[in-house]
Amino acid sequence: MINVTIDGVRVEVPKGATILEAAQEAGIRIPTLCYLKKLSPIGSCRMCVVEVEGCTKPVTACDTPAGDGMVVTTDSEELREMRRDVLRLLLVRHPLDCPVCDKGGECDLQDLVYEFGVTAESYRTERFERDVPRYVSPFIRQWPDRCVLCGRCVRACKEVKGVGCIQIVDNGFYSYIGPVPGVECISCGECLSVCPVGALTDSVHPTKARIWQADRVPTTCGYCGVGCQLELNVLNGEIIRVTTTDFDKAPNFGSLCVKGRFGWEFVNHPDRLEKPLVRKDGELKEATWDEALGLVAQRLQQIKDEHGADAIGGFTSARCTNEENYLFQKFICAR
């Protein structure tokens, strides 16, 4: 263990911890953008700059290991100005198009620009061409001009999913996130879930909503047995997308697969049964609940009376809840 002093607070952290981790331990927030706990730090955006006693230049907290006895300052007018400069430069490329961006309201860049009081696009240049190539996944729309080149998506795809089908292509002002030739995207949406801005957006549902307009209901995925935790985003009684915003939640820690993240459209499908059906003259016709349940009750009773309770079988379901399976069981056994 080593001792570090951050803004006057002394903390003990394991050797190898970064300055950022030490600050978190001390309960002190350092602004970040390219950093994400589940990814390896790359120190590229320079939002997290801090002053270290004895160092002439500020260092990036996210990828600089804390040293024993280190004294760190996380906030000063100089640091703020540096951070503002980082943001101003990002805004050269990133349009202030928050009013039309899906991410508005939960965007790291928006929050930081607001927090640091950057009120104008200070440097102007030509706009980035919007119709850059189609993204690797048909479930995701790419907005290259909004990209802050933090590389979170690239790292997530490679480090979390072990896929590695995207990379930063070209350089300088014209760089964008593009495909890695020969590597197939599995449309898991990991990249989408970690993008701090609106450079990658969900393209499955045409309707979008601001974070404060939609309900976000945490639940368990209905597909495989892993039981991933996800959030159904609901607007006007309809699912509009699935998100994962809690990266600390087991068992999936914010990751999903294509089914969990993009496979919810069946819920809104017009084929959904909305009324009981009863067979009349060989055809299934709509009926009331009373009629349908009445018929089931009467026929089951009749078969039980004639052939005994064992002549009635039941299939419970791996798709239904525990409560439903239990109740079904109780009904079949105790009826």
Add this chain to the structure above:
Amino acid sequence: MTNSIACVDKAQGFLVIGSNTTENHPIIGDRVKRAVTQRGAKLVVIDPRRIELAEYANVFLQVKPGHNIPVILGMMHVILKEGLHAPDYIAERCEGFEEFAASLDAYSPERVQEITGVDADLIRKAARVYAGAKPASILYAMGVTQHTQGTDAVKCLANLAMLTGNVGVEGGGVNPLRGQNNVQGACDMGGLPNVVTGYQKVGDDEAMAKFDEAWGRKVPREPGLTLTEMGQAALEGKIRALYVMGENPMITDPDLHHIEKALDNLDFLVVQDIFLTETAAKADVVLPACSFAEKDGTFTNTERKVQRVRAALAPRGESKPDWQIVQELSTKMGYPMSYAHPREIFDEIASLTPSYAGIDYDRIEREGIPWPCPDKDHPGTPVLHVEKFARGKGLFHVVEYKGSAEEADDEYPLVLTTGREHPHYHSGSMTRRCGRINDCFPEGFLEMHPADAERLGLRTGDPVRVTSRRGEITTKVKVVDRPAPGTVFLSFHYSESPVNVLTNPATCPVAKIPEYKVTAVRVEKA
């Protein structure tokens, strides 16, 4: 799973067998890949196809469908011969070892090579890699269980894990990956013929007396029928009425023609589902249910963790949550139920089920709890059998290889094995109705090795007819070297090419799981 999903991060080695983990349990597959690439964990993969994880494996054994057992027996033979086993663990915690050890004599790698065609040295290598990693985790799925000797194969894996001291340790274990969201929970709730909730035996008088009292009715003391047996009973007229909640046997059961006859033979069929599935279309009454997005409740995941499901939407049209439908029907039939919310049902489950006793909705509001959780202060049990086995001593079972029910012959020269593809799910009733997913992945393919394709004069995209002893379907072929020569693969998501028309209803005598993974077929250009 005996262990938790988080345990994957603690394993130094893996044996992945009969599980295409990255496609079917992607989140667990990711973790295995990370363990291998980022921590240098060792990986042995046994599968009939060169699945993605095979690319990450230290040893990949491409077995023919049905050859899991001899290969595992061969590995255990090597482990024992080379002294790679865990004698102290075995002496302290297990029994039946001598007889078991003797039974392995017959399965030298050379003999196994004769049976399976898998290179003896590769079997040795696999044994050394798995036994050399401590702890090592076994991950398996339907590729192990959907065989006539499925239960034996599971016992084999348990033997292997005990032999190397890997049961009851973090990062180890014998871990079945459950295919469906709540298969674990459905079984926990007594969805098996011989048990009620929490695996309390139907024959156990004390447990049953508790249910008699709670339910106010005398609960049957005789085990019921399994899914596959029910089909037979329907054909014989012993079962006259069937109430199907949320299942689609007309796509997912083996030998669909047989199932169709069984359903046609019923006097009365009720199906409760969210869509008019192939099975619902045959029903006398169809009851519209709610999807997972429209109801409250719990699912129990593959690591036994009880997690909340929450209603995000109002029921669609007049549909109702399944629990409510069952409750209304039961009330109509003179056995009243009046739960106001699934929470009340859960509390009743907890009161009757020792392994769920300590769990309630408040405790799992943020994060689920893995059973057994016997009381309210218990944190749940991520790893089973820690200090001792649930039954006391871990019992080694002697397993002999018997072979699959069907083998390739002149008339049906290829072996078909079935499974899923990553974008789709099960019978396809959900993912095939997701516009974007289905647009991107609209059709299934028969995977075939280039050598077989050349012999048959087939190229990717060619329409083919696949015929087994039970029926035929048409689909398109995809020529890839994922399956070995002689093996072909089809997924079962596509009702237009229902692969279960072909599959064999022969079942494992213990688990009654059909042998979906081995079907002798003939493939011709259509």
